[in-house]
Amino acid sequence: MRRINDSTLKMIVILGYSLMYIVPVLLGFLLFHANLSFGSPGDWLGFWGGYLGAIVAIGGVYWQVNRTIKNDREQMFSQSRPFFILKMEDTCSKEISYYFYNYDVDGVSLGIKQVIGDGQTIPCFVINNVSQKNMMAVKVVLEHSGEDNTCVYIDKILAGSKVKLLPKAISDSLIGCMSLDKVTSDVISKGDKIRIYFTTEVREKVKLEFEVADNFRITYNRDDRLIENHGQRISKEEYNSSGFIESSSFKDEIAGE
DSSP, rough: OOOOOHHHHHHHHHHHHHHHHHHHHHHHHHHHTOOOOSSSSSHHHHHHHHHHHHHHHHHHHHHHHHHHHHHHHHHHHHOOOOOOOEEEEOOOSSSOEEOOOOSOHHHHHHHHHHHHHHOEEEEEEEEESSSSOOOOEEEEEEEOOTSSSSEEEEEETTTTTOOOOOOHHHHHHHHTTTHHHHHHHHHHHHOOOOEEEOOOOOEEEEEEEEEEEEGGGEEOOOGEEEEEEGGGOOOOTOOOOOOOOOOEHHHHHHHHH
């Protein structure tokens, strides 16, 4: 069954209330001009009191039912939204998937292996899904001033798992064997934006935005969030799970060895 959207439902309610007011007015107008008399003034006063009281009662019932439906719907969606922690850290583990946007998959993978093998660390963004809900069709946009955005696509981040993201400039530097300390300060700075889009297990689309603060801390910009069930639509140009292609992953390279 096709669900009636909020705007259509509001139009139906407005039309219904309009008819409730218009019909009695038209009835009174016709009776007056037709010189017809039905009942005493007291009878009409009782009629109008009961009629208007019914309108108020119906409006109250509609408001309560609509509020209950919205609360139940929000509870269902909210229970399916995952909770994750986003932070930046240096890592030297190869037990976790490293996702990156770079066409030289072999070169980046070789760079990661070399760095980890030498006991060095790699600065990355870490998404740690600490909830019991999966994140599907995850799109991460890393926005650095003066540089092209890095877009990383991940098919799924399972409940209780974490993934690590390499900004394009960092994955490029691994090929060129640049200093990781220099890369961190050059390509990630205060004010950089991180936008994370994902679809929940009940097919609700969500967009959350974060920002890099002092000492590479990550802060959450609550005012810039978009949650589909809250009536906030995310355009298909901005996020679309159709034709979703996962980005390159270092762990995939390990599995293929």
